[in-house]
Amino acid sequence: LTGDREQPIQIEANQAIINNVEGTATYQGNVIVTQGSIHITAETVIINYSQEQNITNVIARGEPVSFQQRLDQGDNIKAKAKEMEYNATKDMLHLRQEAELRKEKNGEDTYTSQAPNITYDTQHGIISADKGDSKQGRIIMTLKPQVKSSPAP
Amino acid sequence: MWILLTAFALVTTWLVQNLEKDLSTSPQMSDHISDYTLHHFQSVQMNEQGYLKSRLMAEKMVHYLQAKTELTTPAMVFYQQQQPVWVIQAERGEISNDDNEIWLLGQTHWQRYTPNQLKELEIITRDVRLQRDTQYAETASATQIINAYGETHSVGMRVFIPQEKIELLSQVRGNYVLH
Numbered sequence: 001l002t003g004d005r006e007q008p009i010q011i012e013a014n015q016a017i018i019n020n021v022e023g024t025a026t027y028q029g030n031v032i033v034t035q036g037s038i039h040i041t042a043e044t045v046i047i048n049y050s051q052e053q054n055i056t057n058v059i060a061r062g063e064p065v066s067f068q069q070r071l072d073q074g075d076n077i078k079a080k081a082k083e084m085e086y087n088a089t090k091d092m093l094h095l096r097q098e099a100e101l102r103k104e105k106n107g108e109d110t111y112t113s114q115a116p117n118i119t120y121d122t123q124h125g126i127i128s129a130d131k132g133d134s135k136q137g138r139i140i141m142t143l144k145p146q147v148k149s150s151p152a153p
Numbered sequence: 154m155w156i157l158l159t160a161f162a163l164v165t166t167w168l169v170q171n172l173e174k175d176l177s178t179s180p181q182m183s184d185h186i187s188d189y190t191l192h193h194f195q196s197v198q199m200n201e202q203g204y205l206k207s208r209l210m211a212e213k214m215v216h217y218l219q220a221k222t223e224l225t226t227p228a229m230v231f232y233q234q235q236q237p238v239w240v241i242q243a244e245r246g247e248i249s250n251d252d253n254e255i256w257l258l259g260q261t262h263w264q265r266y267t268p269n270q271l272k273e274l275e276i277i278t279r280d281v282r283l284q285r286d287t288q289y290a291e292t293a294s295a296t297q298i299i300n301a302y303g304e305t306h307s308v309g310m311r312v313f314i315p316q317e318k319i320e321l322l323s324q325v326r327g328n329y330v331l332h
Contacts, residue, residue, distance in 0.1 A: 008303070011327035016307065018298065020265070020274070020317035025305070027325060047329070055302055055329060 002072055004036030004122075005091065009055070011045065023049050033060070037070040040084070058086045064098065071125065076104045079120065091123040101127060190215045194224070196252075198285065205232045207285060209255065211246065222248040227257060231288055231314055233268075239314055240264045241290075243281070257281040261292075275299040276319075278310060288314035296321065303329030 014029025025047040033040040042060035049055050060083070067079040082097035095101060099118040103111035115129035194214035200206040211224035224246035231239040244259030263276035279294040289312070296310040298319070309322030 009327075009329040011325070011329070013325040013327075014323060016305065016321040016325040016327070018305070018319040018321070020319075025327070027327070049302060052301070 004038050004069065007036035009033060009035045009058075011047075013045070023051070025049070031060070031062075033058070037068075039068045041066045042084075055088050057088055060084045060086075067093065067095075069122070071103075074105060075110065077120070078102045078104060079118070081118070091121065093120040093122055094118075095120070099129070187215050187217050205235055207231050207288070209248075209285075221250070221256075224248065227255075229255065229257065229283065236266070236268060236270070238266055240266070241281070241283075253285050255283045255285060257283060273300060276310075276312075290314070293322075303327060 011027055011031065011033050013027035013031040016028070017026045018024075019026075027045045027047075028043070031040075031042045031045045033042070033045055040060055042062035042065040044061045046059045047055055048057050048059070062082070064080040064082055065084045067077070067084060069077045071077060079093070079095055079099070079101040081095035081099040084096070085094040086092075087094070095118040097116065099116065100112070100114045101118050101120060102109050102113075111127075113127060113129050116131050118127065118129045120127050191214045192212070194209075194211045196209045197205065198207045198209075208230045209224075209227065210230070211227040213225040215223045217223075227243050227246035229239075229241040230237045241257060241261060241263045243257035243261040246258055247256040248254070258280050260277065260279055261281050263274075263278075264272055265274040265276075267273050276296060276298050278292050278296040281290050281292045283290040291309075291311045293309050296307045298305040298307075298321075305321065305325065305327040307321035307326070308324045311320040311322065312318070313320075
């Protein structure tokens with residue numbers, strides 16, 4: 001949702017390590033991250049923050065990491081990958097390794113994309129996929145055509 | 154005559170034993186005999202280069218023959234490049250006999266300052282055990298960490314001051330705001 005970005009980020013985990021020198025906070029064990037309608041589950045989440053203590057990006061790793069967000073038009077974005085990086089300053093979500101992203105409306109997929117890497121611009125809703133380094137990587141995109149309501153006889 | 158002497162010996166033995174009992178104090182009692190007390194106590198530790206490494210202060214310090222030394226409202230300060238970086242205050246404290254282990258008891262309040270003396274981090278927890286030489290601290294209590302981008306709670310914490318690393322041991326909950 002548009003307002004997600006203004007919402008606070010909540011994190012739950014089994015353990016955490018805060019390293020002031022590196023400017024990182026690493027959360028481990030059943031990690032759940034929520035921000036407005038965004039919901040991420042992962043095994044490890046690393047928050048990087050700047051010298052001024054602002055969050056610059058969040059990296060999540062898991063088998064897989066799952067991401068979910070509701071869009072303004074009522075669709076749901078659901079994504080999976082072994083690694084996700086959310087760049088807070090650019091509103092970009094990078095899905096790496098066995099990435100899959102689906103758009104869903106009323107429980108039905110309207111769009112699916114599978115690729116080694118997928119990038120999702122959460123601000124503008126733009127999705128792009130690439131093979132990354134893997135030679136055999138394939139990009140599969142499926143767009144479900146919208147059913148046109150047939151004119152009344 | 155013999156009877157008198159024997160009776161006298163018995164009575165004096167009983168008297169002496171009683172006297173010893175009165176004079177001797179129970180082990181717990183001798184533990185808690187204070188041999189000296191200091192007010193506005195300060196203890197300073199220097200590093201190998203002769204620079205200030207840490208400073209332990211307390212309103213009152215009571216030293217005992219056997220038991221741990223007791224502190225009232227202690228404060229522990231750790232320095233880097235002659236600047237106070239970590240300041241830890243507590244309600245009361247204890248020092249081990251070798252002066253290296255310090256217990257900061259009751260509510261403890263930690264503050265970490267940047268080189269230009271801005272407060273960057275606060276920690277509120279209880280009952281901390283601290284090793285002065287390695288500058289390592291740990292607690293099993295609930296912990297609250299407050300910094301510029303949010304707040305983190307946990308149960309149990311380990312702090313490695315020279316490495317600036319804080320390990321939160323269980324039930325970690327974070328609440329952060331993106332600026």
